Amino acid sequence: MKRRLTPILLVVGLALLIVAPLGQTDYIKYILSSWLIFAIAAMGLNLTLGYAGQISLAQASFIGIGAYTTALLTLAGVPWIPSMLAAMAVSFLVGLALGFPALRVQGHFLAFVTLAFNTLFYLVARNEDWLTGGPYGLSGMPRPDFWLFDTNQNLPFYYFTLAVFVVAAALMWGIVRSPWGRAFKGLRENPIRAESLGVDTRRITLLAFAIGSAYGGLAGALISPLVQFINPDSFALVQSIRILLMVVVGGAGFFFGPLFGAAMVILLPEFLRFTEGYYLMIYASAVIVLMVFCPSGLIGAGQALRERFRPGHRVRGDMKQGSQL
Amino acid sequence: MSQFLQVFLSGLSTGSIYALAAIGFTLLWQAAQTVNFAQGEFVMLPAFFVLIGIHWLHLPLWLSLIFGLIVAVIVLGLLFKKVVVEPMLPNGGLPLIIATMALSILLKEGTKQFYGAEAQPFPNIFPQTTMTLDGAVISVQDIMNLVVSLGVVVGLTLFLNRTRTGRCMQATAQNPEVAEILGVNVKRMVLYTFLVNAALAALASFLISPIYLAKFSNGETLGLVAFIAAIVGGFNQIRGALVGGLLIGVLDNLTATYVTTEYRAALPLVMLIVIILWRPQGLLGTSEGRQV
Amino acid sequence: MKRQQFLAAAALFATATLGFSGAASAQEVVKIPCVCELSGAGAVSGTNYRDGARMAVDEINAAGGILGRKIVMTDMDTQTDPQTSRALVQKAIDSGAYAIMGTVYSGSTIVNMMVAQRAGIVQMTGSEAPNITERGNPYIFRTSSGAxxxxxxxxxxxxxxxxxxxxxxxxxxxxxxxxxxxxxxxxxxxxxxxxxxxxxxxxxxxxxxxxxxxxxxxxxxxxxxxxxxxxxxxxxxxxxxxxxxxxxxxxxxxxxxxxxxxxxxxxxxxxxxxGLATSAPIPSIEKFVAKFKKRYGRDTDHNGIKGYIGIYAIKYATEMIGKFDSKALAKKLHGLTLDASKYPGMLLTTSWDQHGELSRESFMTEVKNGKQVVIGTVPAN
Missing domain, CATH: 3.40.50.2300 (Response regulator)
Known part of the structure; x- marks a missing residue:
């Protein structure tokens, strides 16, 4: 039954994403696009953290690498698609170069190295004016124009983002379900056993990190034309922490976790606007409570909730969780 | 030469404050295996407790400092341990790290909401006297910063090695199971570590705030520096954290003076990456075992 | 598990879309949202700017509003983040803003002013970076001179x-x-x-x-x-x-x-x-500073004055054109001089050039005995 339901739900979910911006203000379309973009970045980090079990604190810098690469190329007249591919390639390679030495040593060292790297990236972006525009940043990046489909308005841009998101998610689905992806999972659950079964732990972890970084680059390639302005502050360490929180809050290791986590950070402030300055405090407290009672994140919480109900009540349990968001 | 001496000595003074924060960092790492991402906020906050003592409770400065220290130990030591860390221990390392990140946002935003976004002046604890040494100007504050942090390291090391409680704390850090079997009250020892960390953070706060001022966002910079100092010096050694802190204070100034001001913040980061690659256990760290 | 995730997503979406449905704008008010830095690095400047503007709004409303309409000023916190500020300016425009106050940080203004320009909405910025008025944006106006x-x-x-x-x-x-x-x-x-x-x-x-x-x-x-x-x-x-x-x-x-x-x-x-000394020995400014202190219980910096005169400039120029038309407002403000003796809300005589750059007399100050003292006046240029 489950197997037959999944495609239907996929279609329903997609349909919801398609109708979501209709009749909404420009602001909402913009926010929704930004949600999907952060979900892509979080999806990448989810591979590193949720499947390979390594903390990375450099996802914002990979978004930055992608954003600057795309901005520089598109400003120089290169079309968006090759710019995006270049952005992903650069992020992937930097990820490899950064992860290779860090993963030699076990423990939290990838976290330390990525933390240092993110701050270094910020300094370089700010100081190298000739390339990055320094603290003023770069602006006026064109939005992609695919002959009949021009993304200058926010609605087409949203659909463009959605299309990229769907492709990225499908690729990620493939990666996670491939023998490769199973190796990731095996790695997280039991690294020693995985190794004894002939999995090259280090190589798999490194690949997970580099692919996750490339997803960061992809998100950057989308932010560049969405905001049409980038400056170093948007890619500082705090942003990396923000994305890490998205992944964990959504549910690290769950495929749709990042989508929820990004929603918590990007969309929830809309509902909590009446709390004014207290929003961040509420959010932070909620994260702490979540970590105490359900460290596996919102989806984990949903599962725990479901187990309390009989199968007949399954749907209601899910609905309840959704409305709690 | 006088310029070198000037920036070197000032760097030592600032670095010794970084060291205090870094020591607390390593203590928590050893006792609870957690990276406390709120450590910077732990240094930011006690200054505000003192300001509350001065401006709201109208206490004299010395009493406000004691008040600040006690509140810091209760809130950042006891409550942090009981309310945040303890319930999370069964969940493993990652949730706790994430929780400290959230806690850092909470403390920062909370301070801003309840005390305001503006920087606040903080009274001088030491007289503003300065002396000149071969062209370099040193203040009493500079000397006291160094004296206090060296004193803390010596005192803490003696405490851990010479007292029964200290040795129990070490045993707990090295192997909680065995310590438990040997009759050590592991929970209590871990709690002590948290209290010591809070006290060190408060001390760092009192020393840095007369110059750095009290502001809700101060923890962002301080936390990062303490973090780097702890890793560079060696995560499992108290004197490692001291060396790490001093090194960063001095190198930051030397880089800014002689090499580049734009990239002054980069050197400690590069150093961190190099050290992780070359000596993952840190400059003074030992690869096996933990001291506390 | 997958199914459950999807249903939760659906529920989230349903609430999201419902929650977002816009509210209709009432006819008898004029909306001037304040998009500024209420948190993050720029919180001090942004909060003063907002509070100064809020004071002007309340004064104007108490005196009958602009052309008989009351001003509604909603706060929008950019968290000192350029991307957020851009989104919020979009939101302010969507909500039917007549003009926009803010942002104060130049890094934000340079991004979000493109949005207001596209929509043709006047924006009163507190930023001082030179490049703001160098982009040929006809809708951006300073409330203090650029660097x-x-x-x-x-x-x-x-x-x-x-x-x-x-x-x-x-x-x-x-x-x-x-x-x-x-x-x-x-x-x-x-x-x-x-x-x-x-x-x-x-x-x-x-x-x-x-x-x-x-x-x-x-x-x-x-x-x-x-x-x-x-x-x-x-x-x-x-x-x-x-x-x-x-x-x-x-x-x-x-x-x-x-x-x-x-x-x-x-x-x-x-x-x-x-450009704007809160210590200037000028009666209008002294009065403003005292009013601010009385209302908020703290001293303001120059950003409080900026926010205050920003709102008044909108009021005076709107009354000159006699209607709520943001494009006409922008046209009116270019080259306009508001004499402080005739328009007391401006505190000091102020003029804008064709780029929205502002000019008025400024001051040289010195710290004497723990107080800011004006030691000279620099004429308007």
Whole structure:
């Protein structure tokens, strides 16, 4: 039954994403696009953290690498698609170069190295004016124009983002379900056993990190034309922490976790606007409570909730969780 | 030469404050295996407790400092341990790290909401006297910063090695199971570590705030520096954290003076990456075992 | 599990879309949202700007509003994040804004002003970076002079009054600091003063000993200090400690009351050129400062005045055109001069040029006995 339901739900979910911006203000379309973009970045980090079990604190810098690469190329007249591919390639390679030495040593060292790297990236972006525009940043990046489909308005841009998101998610689905992806999972659950079964732990972890970084680059390639302005502050360490929180809050290791986590950070402030300055405090407290009672994140919480109900009540349990968001 | 001496000595003074924060960092790492991402906020906050003592409770400065220290130990030591860390221990390392990140946002935003976004002046604890040494100007504050942090390291090391409680704390850090079997009250020892960390953070706060001022966002910079100092010096050694802190204070100034001001913040980061690659256990760290 | 995730997503979406449905705008009010920095690094400036604007709004509403309509000012917090500010300006426009107040930080304004420009909505910014008015955006208006006007006002001071040949510059390495720094370098080159030490510092930097030591050893006869308030205070303390004897001259912040309080005596003798001095011995400003203090229980910096006159400028210009038409408002403001004697809400006589750049008289100030004292007036240019 489950197997037959999944495609239907996929279609329903997609349909919801398609109708979501209709009749909404420009602001909402913009926010929704930004949600999907952060979900892509979080999806990448989810591979590193949720499947390979390594903390990375450099996802914002990979978004930055992608954003600057795309901005520089598109400003120089290169079309968006090759710019995006270049952005992903650069992020992937930097990820490899950064992860290779860090993963030699076990423990939290990838976290330390990525933390240092993110701050270094910020300094370089700010100081190298000739390339990055320094603290003023770069602006006026064109939005992609695919002959009949021009993304200058926010609605087409949203659909463009959605299309990229769907492709990225499908690729990620493939990666996670491939023998490769199973190796990731095996790695997280039991690294020693995985190794004894002939999995090259280090190589798999490194690949997970580099692919996750490339997803960061992809998100950057989308932010560049969405905001049409980038400056170093948007890619500082705090942003990396923000994305890490998205992944964990959504549910690290769950495929749709990042989508929820990004929603918590990007969309929830809309509902909590009446709390004014207290929003961040509420959010932070909620994260702490979540970590105490359900460290596996919102989806984990949903599962725990479901187990309390009989199968007949399954749907209601899910609905309840959704409305709690 | 006088310029070198000037920036070197000032760097030592600032670095010794970084060291205090870094020591607390390593203590928590050893006792609870957690990276406390709120450590910077732990240094930011006690200054505000003192300001509350001065401006709201109208206490004299010395009493406000004691008040600040006690509140810091209760809130950042006891409550942090009981309310945040303890319930999370069964969940493993990652949730706790994430929780400290959230806690850092909470403390920062909370301070801003309840005390305001503006920087606040903080009274001088030491007289503003300065002396000149071969062209370099040193203040009493500079000397006291160094004296206090060296004193803390010596005192803490003696405490851990010479007292029964200290040795129990070490045993707990090295192997909680065995310590438990040997009759050590592991929970209590871990709690002590948290209290010591809070006290060190408060001390760092009192020393840095007369110059750095009290502001809700101060923890962002301080936390990062303490973090780097702890890793560079060696995560499992108290004197490692001291060396790490001093090194960063001095190198930051030397880089800014002689090499580049734009990239002054980069050197400690590069150093961190190099050290992780070359000596993952840190400059003074030992690869096996933990001291506390 | 997958199914459940999807259903939860669906539920989230349903609530999201319902929650977002816009509210209809009422006819009898005029919306002037305030998009500014209420949290993050710019919280102090943004909050003062908002509170100054709020004071003007309440005064105008109490006196019957603009053309009989009450002003509704909603706060939108950008968290000092350019991307968020851009989204919020979009949101302000979606909600039917007639004009927009903010943002204060230049890094944000440069991004979000494109949105207001596209929609043809007048924006009253508190930013001072030169590039804001250099982009040919007909809808952006300053509430204080840009750095390209403020810094040159100091050039004459350095050249004729202090008669320096060698000078040092200490600046904060962000978009604000770099804006001031670049104009300063250009100005010094123009008048032939040698910049012997060029020292950028980090935001949140704790130790200024290297900065001061470099300046001290450079032989500079004066220092131009272009930092944020806290860094100003730390720099002044370190300068005092190392016995840096040359004049310290700033633009806007260095002699502000906040810096004086924070520096605890070390600010004594510092100079600054300020576009809007809260200490100016001008009755209208003194009255404003007292009103602000009475209402909020704290002192304002110049940003409070900026927000206040921003709202009044919108009111006066709107009453001149006699209708709520943002495009006409922009046209009216270009080249407009509002005389403070006829339009008291402006506090000082103010004019805007074709680029939205503002001009009015400004002040040279010095810190004497722990107070900002106006020592001279620089005429409007």
């Amino acid at each position: 390209q006007k403020g810094v040159p006002a100091l050039t004459a001071y350095f050249k004729d009054q202090l008669k320096v040949k060698k000078i040092a510059v200490e600046w904060v390495n962000n978009d604000f600091g770099k804006g001031g720094h670049d104009v300063f370098r250009k100005e010094m080159k123009r008048v032939g003063i040698d910049v012997v030490a060029d020292v950028p510092s980090e935001q949140g930097q704790a130790d200024f000993s290297a900065d001061v030591s470099k300046i001290k050893n450079s032989g500079a006869q004066a220092v131009f200090v272009y930092l944020n308030e806290e860094e100003d205070a730390r720099f002044l303390k370190e300068a005092k400690k190392q016995g840096l004897k040359v004049p310290l001259v700033g633009e806007v912040t260095l002699t502000g009351q906040k810096v004086i309080d924070l520096a605890g005596g070390a600010a004594e003798g510092a100079f600054a050129h300020v």
